[in-house]
Amino acid sequence: MRSFILAGLMAATAMPAVAYADSPSRAETRHDRREIRQGMREVHQGRHEVQRDMRRGDWREAREDRRELREDRRELREDRRDYREDRRDAWRDYRSRNRHVFHQPRYMGPSGYRYRAWQPGWRIPSAYYGPRYIIADPWHYRLHRPASGHLRWVRYGDDVLLVDVRNGMIREVIRDFFW
Numbered sequence: 001m002r003s004f005i006l007a008g009l010m011a012a013t014a015m016p017a018v019a020y021a022d023s024p025s026r027a028e029t030r031h032d033r034r035e036i037r038q039g040m041r042e043v044h045q046g047r048h049e050v051q052r053d054m055r056r057g058d059w060r061e062a063r064e065d066r067r068e069l070r071e072d073r074r075e076l077r078e079d080r081r082d083y084r085e086d087r088r089d090a091w092r093d094y095r096s097r098n099r100h101v102f103h104q105p106r107y108m109g110p111s112g113y114r115y116r117a118w119q120p121g122w123r124i125p126s127a128y129y130g131p132r133y134i135i136a137d138p139w140h141y142r143l144h145r146p147a148s149g150h151l152r153w154v155r156y157g158d159d160v161l162l163v164d165v166r167n168g169m170i171r172e173v174i175r176d177f178f179w
Contacts, residue, residue: 039076046072091142101141104178107157115157123168124161129154141177
């Protein structure tokens with residue numbers, strides 16, 4: 001009996017190392033976020049320089065600084081977009097390697113449930129995003145963390161919806177997420 005419990009504990013502690021191996025490391029993620037924050041600081045500083053030049057009446061230099069600032073902002077937006085896309089698609093590779101995690105029991109919807117293909121921007125009734133359907137640990141499935149404190153990942157059939165729980169507005173839909 002004791003060896004069975006120890007074997008189970010060893011298997012439970014060894015599993016996360018395998019499960020997290022295909023996702024970006026925390027150090028890489030922190031480094032990417034740090035670079036983006038540094039870029040945001042530089043853009044903010046550039047705005048102050050442009051305003052200073054305009055107060056001085058140096059319009060030519062202000063115009064050049066504004067152009068450079070626009071380019072910097074554009075690059076920063078691209079970097080942030082790339083970072084978000086990398087984070088948003090982490091679940092795809094993870095699902096292909098860990099199919100057992102995405103195999104869930106049969107979905108039991110609210111009474112009168114009938115599947116409907118929801119779209120972002122639509123409002124979903126509150127019965128569909130009650131505590132029973134909210135995904136408590138989205139990182140377990142490598143879903144990105146919702147940006148706002150009011151957004152929650154919700155299971156809806158085999159799909160996953162990102163829902164604003166204040167008003168039921170659907171922000172994102174991932175179809176055929178579960179097997």
